[in-house]
Amino acid sequence: MVQNHHRGCHRQGNHETVGESKEKRPKFFINDHVDILIEILKRLDCRSLCVAASVCRLWCTIARNDSLWENLCFRHASPPPTSVRSVVLALGGYKRLYMGCVRPVRRRLGRARRASWAGDEVQLSLSLFCVDYYERLGGSNSNGRLVVGESSPSSSLMFLCKPVNV
Amino acid sequence: MKRDHREISGATDYSSGSGSRADSSSIGNSIKGKLWEEDRDAGGMDELLAVLGYRVRSSDMADVAQKLEMLEMVMGTAQEDGISHLSSDTVHYNPSDLSGWVQSMLTELNGPPTPNLDPVLADSDFNSSNPQHRQRNQSRVFHDDSEYDLRAIPGVAAYPPPKSDPDSDSTRKRVKTSMSSSGSDGDGSGSSFSSPQENGIPGTVTESSTRPVVLVDSQETGVRLVHTLMACAEAVQQDNLKLADALVKHVGLLAASQTGAMRKVATYFAEALARRIYRIFPQDSLDPSYTDILQMHFYETCPYLKFAHFTANQAILEAFATASRVHVIDFGLKQGMQWPALMQALALRPGGPPAFRLTGIGPPQLDNTDALQQVGWKLAQLADTIGIEFEFRGFVANSLADLEAEMLEIRPPEVEVVAVNSVFELHRLLARPGGFEKVISSIKAMKPKILTVVEQEANHNGPVFLDRFTEALHYYSSLFDSLEGSGSGVAPPSQDLAMSELYLGRQICNVVACEGMERVERHEPLSQWRSRMETAGFSAVHLGSNAYKQASMLLALFAGGDGYRVDENNGCLMLGWHTRPLIATSAWRLATTELDKSI
Numbered sequence: 073m074v075q076n077h078h079r080g081c082h083r084q085g086n087h088e089t090v091g092e093s094k095e096k097r098p099k100f101f102i103n104d105h106v107d108i109l110i111e112i113l114k115r116l117d118c119r120s121l122c123v124a125a126s127v128c129r130l131w132c133t134i135a136r137n138d139s140l141w142e143n144l145c146f147r148h149a150s151p152p153p154t155s156v157r158s159v160v161l162a163l164g165g166y167k168r169l170y171m172g173c174v175r176p177v178r179r180r181l182g183r184a185r186r187a188s189w190a191g192d193e194v195q196l197s198l199s200l201f202c203v204d205y206y207e208r209l210g211g212s213n214s215n216g217r218l219v220v221g222e223s224s225p226s227s228s229l230m231f232l233c234k235p236v237n238v
Numbered sequence: 239m240k241r242d243h244r245e246i247s248g249a250t251d252y253s254s255g256s257g258s259r260a261d262s263s264s265i266g267n268s269i270k271g272k273l274w275e276e277d278r279d280a281g282g283m284d285e286l287l288a289v290l291g292y293r294v295r296s297s298d299m300a301d302v303a304q305k306l307e308m309l310e311m312v313m314g315t316a317q318e319d320g321i322s323h324l325s326s327d328t329v330h331y332n333p334s335d336l337s338g339w340v341q342s343m344l345t346e347l348n349g350p351p352t353p354n355l356d357p358v359l360a361d362s363d364f365n366s367s368n369p370q371h372r373q374r375n376q377s378r379v380f381h382d383d384s385e386y387d388l389r390a391i392p393g394v395a396a397y398p399p400p401k402s403d404p405d406s407d408s409t410r411k412r413v414k415t416s417m418s419s420s421g422s423d424g425d426g427s428g429s430s431f432s433s434p435q436e437n438g439i440p441g442t443v444t445e446s447s448t449r450p451v452v453l454v455d456s457q458e459t460g461v462r463l464v465h466t467l468m469a470c471a472e473a474v475q476q477d478n479l480k481l482a483d484a485l486v487k488h489v490g491l492l493a494a495s496q497t498g499a500m501r502k503v504a505t506y507f508a509e510a511l512a513r514r515i516y517r518i519f520p521q522d523s524l525d526p527s528y529t530d531i532l533q534m535h536f537y538e539t540c541p542y543l544k545f546a547h548f549t550a551n552q553a554i555l556e557a558f559a560t561a562s563r564v565h566v567i568d569f570g571l572k573q574g575m576q577w578p579a580l581m582q583a584l585a586l587r588p589g590g591p592p593a594f595r596l597t598g599i600g601p602p603q604l605d606n607t608d609a610l611q612q613v614g615w616k617l618a619q620l621a622d623t624i625g626i627e628f629e630f631r632g633f634v635a636n637s638l639a640d641l642e643a644e645m646l647e648i649r650p651p652e653v654e655v656v657a658v659n660s661v662f663e664l665h666r667l668l669a670r671p672g673g674f675e676k677v678i679s680s681i682k683a684m685k686p687k688i689l690t691v692v693e694q695e696a697n698h699n700g701p702v703f704l705d706r707f708t709e710a711l712h713y714y715s716s717l718f719d720s721l722e723g724s725g726s727g728v729a730p731p732s733q734d735l736a737m738s739e740l741y742l743g744r745q746i747c748n749v750v751a752c753e754g755m756e757r758v759e760r761h762e763p764l765s766q767w768r769s770r771m772e773t774a775g776f777s778a779v780h781l782g783s784n785a786y787k788q789a790s791m792l793l794a795l796f797a798g799g800d801g802y803r804v805d806e807n808n809g810c811l812m813l814g815w816h817t818r819p820l821i822a823t824s825a826w827r828l829a830t831t832e833l834d835k836s837i
Contacts, residue, residue, distance in 0.1 A: 159585050162623045180795045195583075196791050199548070202582035203575065205623070209616045 103130050110134055114143050118175060141166035145174050149191040160198070163205045172204065173197035463492040463504050464711070470511055471707040479515050486512050499718040506743040507711060510750035519752055526601045527609060530572050532744070535737030537575055540721055541796045542821055545789055545804075545813045546661050547576040550690040552785035553825040554657045555583050557688035561655035563593045567646060567684065569638055569660040571598030574613040576661070578620055585624045593627040595654070597646055602634050610634065638663065639673040643683035656686040664767075665693055668760040678774045682828065688779060689826040693767055695812060695819045698749050699760040710749045713761075713820070717742055720815035723801045764810060764822040776826035780809030785823075789813070 102109055113124060113134055121144070125135035134140070138161070145166055146152055160169055174197045181193060466489050473482035486508050493504035513519060537543040558564045564584070568576070577596060585591045596617065600610045610632030621628030635641055648656060658681055667673035681689060696713040700706050721738055748759040768778070786804060789811055793802040803819075805812045810824040 153586065153588060155586055155590070159582065159624045162625070177791075177795060181791060192787055192791060196788060196795075198586070199579040199582055202578045202620070202624070206575075206578035206616065206620050209619055 103128070106130070106134070110137075110140070114140055118144060118170070136167070138166045141170045145170050145194060145197075149194050152194070156198075160201075163201055169197065169201050173201045459492055459495050460500055463489065463496060463500065466492060467504065467507055467511075467711065468704075468708065470508075471704050474511060474514055475702070475704045482511065482515050486515060499715065499722045502739055503711070503715050503718045506714070506739075506746045507707075507750065509743075510747045513747060513751035519756060525604055527603060527605075527607075529741070529744070530609075532737050532741035534573060534575075535734045536741045539734045539738040541793055541802060542813060543575070543661075544792055545811075546692040546821060546823060547579065548788050548792055549781060549785045549811050549823040550659055550661065550692055550825075551576065551580040551583065552788060553688060553690050553779065553781050553823075554580060554659065555587075556782065556784075557657055557779075557825075557827075558584070558592065558655055560589075561592055561687075563595070563649075563654045565595040565597065565649070565654045565656045567597045567599070567656065567658045567686075569599050569658070569663040571600045571610055571613055571632070574598065574617055576659070577617055581617070581621055581626055581628075582624060585626050591626045593629070594621065595629040595631075597631045597633065599633045599635055599638065599641065602636060608632070637670065637673065638667060639670060639676045641677070641680055643680045646684065648684050651685055651687075656684055658684060658686045658689045660690070661692040662694065664691060665699075665760045665762060666758040668699060668762070669755050669758045674770070675774075682775065685828070687827065689776065690823065691767065691771075691826065692821060692823045693764070694761040695763055695814075695822045696761040697763050697766075699762050707750060710746065712818070714742060714746055716815045716818040717820060720801060720820075723815070764807065764812070764824065767822075767824065771824075771826050772829075775829050777829040778809050779825040779827050781806075781811050781823065781825055785811060 109131070113121065113131070116124060121135055121140065125132045142157070142160075160166055163169070174194060177193050177197050177200075466485055470482050470485035470489060473479070473485060489504060489508040489511075493501050493508065496504065533543070554566065566577070566580070568574075581594060584594060596614070598610050598613065603609050614630035614632055618628050618630060631646075633641065633645065648654075664674070664677070667677055694713070697709050698706050698713070700709070718739065721735060721742075745759050748757060749761075752758075771778075786806060789804045793804060793813070796802065801815050803814045803816065805814060805819060807819075807822070810822055812819040812822045814820050
């Protein structure tokens, strides 16, 4: 779309129809090239990604994809072993991990952060994430099936939600 | 004028009136001020002074009053002469040492005291223990005296005032100002007698005094609060229960003028002291599920338990580095909050997760629910989710000493690596003689690769009650401070905070009020645990830098994270608030000599 408008400017503000553009020059519409779109969105930071999710339905679907959030989580850290993915997905997914743990942890540690901590931040976030999942497990109901509460944030992560006195 | 009434003796209706007026002053420092008030309010002074503990004959009263009046005039002139420090300094006097006080005042002002003052004071039947008091530690604010009855203590204990006066600490300053105002007025008699009436009513003195009155100096009240608490504890130690009772009530008053952590700590300690005095002992194992709930809130509010779990887990993880089957024995399973993090770390271990077996030990539940099984069930669900082979066994035991290693079905070390974990559990064993040794021998029979111990870093197990009390006061003050710090300014005091404080309050109650087998919160410092473990045949395992790093990061996450400190102490990690270490994690393995013995 950016490219679209860019090309449009060259045309003296003349709003071109699809038919016209096909005759004149090949149009580049990013939504036609989802793989490139994904590559671009992969490199966005959290806020931009959330903004991007409200652009159009396609972007929204892509932004919700967990692999993008996986990249966000491990951006500054060394790539994790493959076993991490299955564990994280089982515990609720990377988006949840990022929003619930990694982002507040990174923000809190921002002041006191040291370079060597990047990988450990994710480790710590993973542990907290796991504790959070465990807390949300709740008790078994009468059928013996366990209920996982999705909506309510468990209290073990509440300390991350509270704003810090700077 | 009130002075005329002084001659009247036995006017008992005055005693109640002046008694209530006297309530406005706090115990220690303004006994002197009270003395002034009592005198001026007059009435049956012989009885009144007897209430104070001075046995002064009615016939002598006129002389005593005269001397005091002279003193007051001298003080007034001193004020005019510019020796203002005498009327503004805050000083502590021994209230029963009247003659000594008067002497010192006069010496400061006039050189050797006037001769007619001394014989009167020497003659009157002052408390026989007076000279004895003088020899005692003069820095004490007041003295223990078994002849005091409850009415001797001005304050709530004797005659609960119609309106309570929390600003009692400023009374003394007000008294001083009244004297100074009388001095500046030059009218030795009139204003000095009118102002004490106003002393009973807080705040009104400001109009009559010529100097600005410091109202509540909460720092000073805080100091006084601590002094009163200590005095009460000492009274309890000396079995002077009447005095202790009066003091405890006074602590309540003083605590009301404080805010925040100090107030809460004082309230809990006062309650515990009251329980000790009245022998209403709290039942320790009233409801384990209730304590579990409280501990959960404590877990969420502050980092102590999280620190304990994370550092212990790190030590266990390192011990399990190459094992394919692992067995953890948890001496206090509670809600099992420690284990999800360990399981996750094991799941992500390079080389794949081991088979994880957990044995949890807990107290019997009152309502016969199997709390341990429920926790085990939850952990099993988690293990299933993250792909770990999991096995759980729960043991109900009243005390760890009831356990035998054979019950736990330990498998040989080649098959399974064992870790034993104890978070705030070992100190309870010290209540029963021989309990600790028995548990240690059971642990040795389990042949663990590592034993992780987390304990409070405090000395609450000394033989002398007063020392324990002092230690506990400092320890829990720091703890409550840190709780305040972590929730500060963010949200209104949450339920979490209140529950955490209640959790700590129960510990306080146990440390102060209980004795013998009931007193289970027998905290000991790391150095003592070290010697115990080493005598028992364990050697320390250093908790590496990973644990330190994780702990530091964890603490940085908490609001108020600046106050928390992680320190390394010979391989053990200690978490503290500012300069005070509060809990310590240590790891132990069987010393090689022990291993040789078992082979």
